[in-house]
Amino acid sequence: MDAFRRFLLLLSTLALCRAGMGELEEALIPKRCPNFVKATIPGYHSSFSTDLLHQKLRDCPNVRALDLRLTLLGCTEGPERWTLPFRHGEKNIYPALTWLRLEGYRFHEVTYERSMAQNWFASTNLELWAEAMDWSMLETLDLVDSLSQHFVDVVWPHLGKLKHLSIRAWSNEDEPDAAEALIALPGEVGLESLSWQGPRKPGGLEKVLSRYGHSLKELDLGLGRPLDWAALTMQEVRTVQQLAPGLKKLSVVVERNGTWPLEMLAALAELESVEEMELGWQLETERVLEADRLMRPWVHRRENPYQQPELSKRAAEELFEVLERRRKETGQGATRLKRVVLASGNGLRAWDGPLDTPGSFEHERVRYECRRTLLEGEEVVCEARR
Structure with missing residues (x-):
């Protein structure tokens, strides 16, 4: 009987593990080679590692x-490493990716091998990756963490086919000037979409649009963390x-x-080619943000912590009508606004790691998606969104 119970326990454990497999485990089942691999390491209910991901990319x-x-992630331990385990001398072992999104990757890390003990100047992990993969086919690149000068120096020259780029640049000492980095891409690059989060220096946007404005269809100037917003x-x-006459969003x-x-x-309504807009407003007052910057608790003391006027459904409808009315006044050449999103608050993913110390209003957000419906006499409809 005890053996039978142990057998049932084993079956139930296997079933739970199978049910809890994450996206990476599904992608890395033997003999399965998907076109798209999404991996969070470590992930809940997952024992997979960078070693297994590395092997799968080599085999597929x-x-x-x-x-x-x-x-x-959560209360789990960190990954066994913060990079993929490349080795010296590995060339073109990865498939030529066309789409890449990276978060938490430590490009500067150096792995010293026994065979390289006599060489004091070992390559960084990013330099090894540059040898292990053909970066010239990449069309979409999303760097969730801050853009580094090292990444620009090593990878930028290979990105001749890049069309969609998303960067974060917080102007730290070890980071390049974002505008200068953007215009340093190979001459044949014609960006169609650009997401640029972080502060912008005066004249920086003009430099970038002078280079890419003719090809740009989508431009995102930072609906991220309120502490990093650049209005x-x-x-x-x-x-x-x-400089961006063909911009659509x-x-x-x-x-x-x-x-x-x-x-x-x-002024925004006069951008005649734009069909979709996302407009973000700061939720909290500057005094609340300053308390968050100094990591001090905010005490209301009978003071309204929210910036005024507050964004509501009624306010969103009125603002949408202001945009539409001004758009009509610009002339017949202007396109119709198909969709306008009005948001207030933090637009990024909530922190899901250990030791959470959120800001005063980090998890508060208001978001309305507005459009004009053909029903009921073309009414303005603004729906609350997450």
Whole structure:
């Protein structure tokens, strides 16, 4: 009887493990070579590692897309390493990816091998990856962590076919100037979409749009963390209007100070080619943000912690009508606004690692998606979204 119970326990354990397999485990089942591999290491209920992912990428020449996140997830231990286990001398062992998203990857790490003991200047992991894969086929690149000068130096020259780029640049000392890095891509690159989060220096956007504005269809200027927001200026709106005539989608942060910025909204509506807009407003006041920067608790003390005016469904409908009315006034050549998203609060994924110390309003957000419906006399409809 005891043996039978142990057998049933083993079966139930196997069933639970199978049911809890993550995306990476599903992708790495033997004899399965998907075109797209998504991996979070370590993941819940997952024993897979960078070694197994590395082997799968070596064995599957048809893989074209990789979404890799290395992290401290929940209360689990960290990954066994924060890089893929490349070795010196491995050339073109990976398939030529066309889509790549990386988070938590430590490009600067150096692995010293016994055979390289006499060489004091071993290659970084990124330099080994540059040899192990043909980067010239990459069309989409999303770097969740800050862009480094090392990445620009090693990888940038190979990205001649890049069309879609997403970077974060917080202007730390070891990071390049974001605008200079963007225009340093190979001359044949014509970006169709660009997401640029982080502060922008004066004239930086003009440099970038002078290079890519003719080909750009989508531009995202940072609907990320409120602490890192860089609000759009009127000069930048004029720059977009002059240098990006074919832009279809624009995502920006807009300032407000006790009233809605109607002049800025009118200027945005005059971007005749834009069909979709995402406009973000800061949720909390500057005093709340300053307390978060200093990691001090915020005490309300009868003071409203929310910036005014607050975004509501009624306000979203009125703002959408302001944009539409101004768009009609610009002339017959202007396209119709198909969709406008109005948001307030943190737009990034909530922290899912250990020792969570969220800001005062990190998990609060308001988001409305507005459009004009053909039903009931073409009413403006603004629906709440997550």
